[in-house]
Amino acid sequence: MxxxxxxxxxxxxxxxxxxxxxxxxxxxxxxxxxxxxxxxxxxxxxxxxxxxxxxxxxxxxxxxxxxxxxxxxxxxxxxxxxxxxxxxxxxxxxxxxxxxxxxxxxxxxxxxxxxxxxxxxxxxxxxxxxxxxxxxxxxxxxxxxxxxxxxxxxxxxxxxWQHPAMTASWSEAILAAKAVLPEELRDEARLVFTAHSIPLSADRAAGPPADGGQLYSRQVAAASAAAAQAAGFADFDQVWQSRSGPPRIPWLEPDICDHLVTLCERGTRSVIVCPIGFISDHLEVVWDLDNEARDQAQELGLGYARAATVGTxxxxxxxxxxxxxxxxxxxxxxxxxxxxNGAPCAFGCCEPVKRPVSAERS
Structure with a gap:
């Protein structure tokens, strides 16, 4: 039944x-x-x-x-x-x-x-x-x-985000991406997680007021740590993508493309990018990571592999x-x-922050 x-x-x-x-x-x-x-x-x-x-x-x-x-x-x-x-x-x-x-x-x-x-x-x-x-x-x-x-x-x-199935899917996608890098670059590849950037003011307002804010960035950090550990990586970087606001408004940083430059300056030769903040390969993933970030990596001479999203x-x-x-x-x-029926899960939880925002993409 x-x-x-x-x-x-x-x-x-x-x-x-x-x-x-x-x-x-x-x-x-x-x-x-x-x-x-x-x-x-x-x-x-x-x-x-x-x-x-x-x-x-x-x-x-x-x-x-x-x-x-x-x-x-x-x-x-x-x-x-x-x-x-x-x-x-x-x-x-x-x-x-x-x-x-x-x-x-x-x-x-x-x-x-x-x-x-x-x-x-x-x-x-x-x-x-x-x-x-x-x-x-x-x-x-x-x-x-x-x-x-x-x-x-x-x-x-x-x-x-914390469901074991999500962690297992992310970790397997990371290992599959690692396998497509040239063999001589695989073991030294730097693991980089990306998620959608938001204004710092919005991140501070994320979560119930008594919880201290930054719920979103804390969740992304915890999910990234769990996925990295499951994939056998002792270290990783957490960066952001798809910023769309005016320069005067501070957003979560660093941006993925800026971070690729930093990695190159440190002597990194290859990266695995995992779009942990997204469940499917929609426009923000394919444009920002498969076009802009990949082109940036190619210009810098970095080996580049992008992990699949979990939706499939x-x-x-x-x-x-x-x-x-x-x-x-x-x-x-x-x-x-x-x-x-659309009521928030806790009083004052994740209240919207009034701010100018440019176009999101999906």
Whole structure:
């Protein structure tokens, strides 16, 4: 029999009946690029020239973001795994910034008769962008339903950056990348982890106020240490990528390309770059790492290998299905990131910081 019941401390024992796969979104063609970027940056005062610059990155790939096909492939794999383990829940696809928009998807979920929905966000991390903003998406979608939202309950799954399956997937990807380096460079390769940079003010606001902030950067550091150890590396570097804000606003540093220069000056001959902050090879990964960073490494004469992201790893899919199943199978202990109907998981947790931000990419 399919597993459907769970213990909700607020609402009692009822069954979840659907899953919402919630992501960032990306353009499906050249005509979508500018409207998509305007959705991403609405209200942030981003200058048109910055949008033109980021639009050029998308147009380099035909105006199509890789994230759409990757998400659909993950959804198909999750559906297959849920069926295999006996969890009878349909999986719906919704986005923050492009079609299918989460508001439209939630309307379809309700029209199909579902009321109790588990939400899987395509970010493993804490912080506003990594966690709280997905709560905002849920709240906005419920608001769009109006009076029809009264009988809906959406629970966001907990943060999963520390899950053993993630560590195992990252470590195997690191070793696979090491194997593609020339044999004489493998054992001396420097392991470098990258994640999306955010403003220092946003990192200071990440987490519950009593926790002291910097939840996001602390999580990335801990995940990197665990993955490095599992892959057999005694040392590693943690750097950042995809900064998009104005120079006057301090962001997490160093940038991956700047760090490659530093490594070269230290005598490093090869690097393995692991994009630990991302679950799939979307635009920020393929542009920033497979184009800009790779070109930088080539100019510096560095051997360069980029580890795969975890989204295509069967262990990752099994992990997602397991997170869903454990919510359906009984009492579930609260973990950071678990939220109901868009309310934050703790008072004041990961409050947004007002700041000018340029276009994000996915």
């Amino acid at each position: 399919a597993a459907r019941g769970f213990r909700d401390g607020v609402s009692g024992t009822t069954g979840f009946d659907a899953v919402l796969f919630l992501s960032f979104g990306g353009p499906d063609g050249p005509d979508d690029v500018r409207p998509f970027l305007e959705n991403v940056t609405r209200g942030r005062g981003v200058p048109p020239e910055r949008l033109d610059e980021v639009a050029g990155h998308y147009l380099h790939f035909g105006g199509v973001s890789p994230i759409n096909a990757l998400n659909k492939a993950m959804i198909a794999s999750i559906e297959f795994e849920l069926e295999r383990i006996g969890v009878d829940l349909p999986v719906y696809f919704g986005n923050r910034n492009w079609h299918p928009m989460v508001e439209d998807t939630l309307g379809r979920i309700r029209a199909d008769g579902h009321r109790r929905v588990l939400v899987f966000p395509t970010s493993a991390w804490g912080g506003y962008s990594g966690c709280r903003q997905y709560d905002d998406d849920i709240a906005r979608a419920l608001s769009a339903l109006g009076a029809d939202a009264g009988d809906m309950y959406l629970r966001k799954l907990p943060q999963y 790893d069967p262990r990752f899919i099994t992990m997602v299905a397991g997170l869903i199943a454990e919510q359906c199978n009984g009492d579930v202990e609260f973990r950071l990131g678990m939220t109901a």
